[in-house]
Amino acid sequence: MFSHATLGTNDLPRAIAFYDALLAPLGLARFHTAEGEAGYARRPDASPQFWLMRPIDGRPASPGNGATLxxxxxDRATVRAVHAAGLQHGGAEEGGPGLxxxxxxxxxxxxxRDPDGNKLCCVCHRPE
Known part of the structure; x- marks a missing residue:
């Protein structure tokens, strides 16, 4: 359904370190890094893609109120692994793994929440 999702960051190196760890258990890898941006996907030519960017308008990045990515x-083990990786790499708790x-x-x-304050969820919709 989605082509891509983008989150703004005020500190790209910090965000890259966080998302490299967070997305690895999901099989998503960084395939692109350039000045002010980084892209993740299962393959570089695959969708959906996830992008980190410094805001194009030059203003500081800020999390959206009510927005969750x-x-x-x-599986549930991967949910736990993603959550743990996020907390170990500078994320803030917003609700631990559970039904x-x-x-x-x-x-x-x-x-x-990622280091920029964006709210994230990792979810499995399948039974144990």
Whole structure:
């Protein structure tokens, strides 16, 4: 459904270190790094892609109120691995791994904020 998602950052090297670790358990790797931007995907020619960028308008990056970027995991162990990697690399806790049955019976997710304050979710929609 989506071509790509982009988050702004005020410190690209710090964001790269965070997302390299966070996305590795999901099989996403950085395929592009240039002045002010970095791109991740399963393959460079594949969609969806995830991008980090310094804002093009030159103003500071800021997280969106009510915005959450969700990464889908193949299983619950991967949700736990992604959450742990994020916390180990400068992320802030927003809700540890666990079932969220108010979404649906098998929604197993974890939430954190990246070093720029963007809210992230890693979720598995499958039963254990």
């Amino acid at each position: 969700g990464f889908e995991a193949p 969220r049955p108010h979404y649906h019976a098998d929604f197993y997710g974890a939430y954190l």
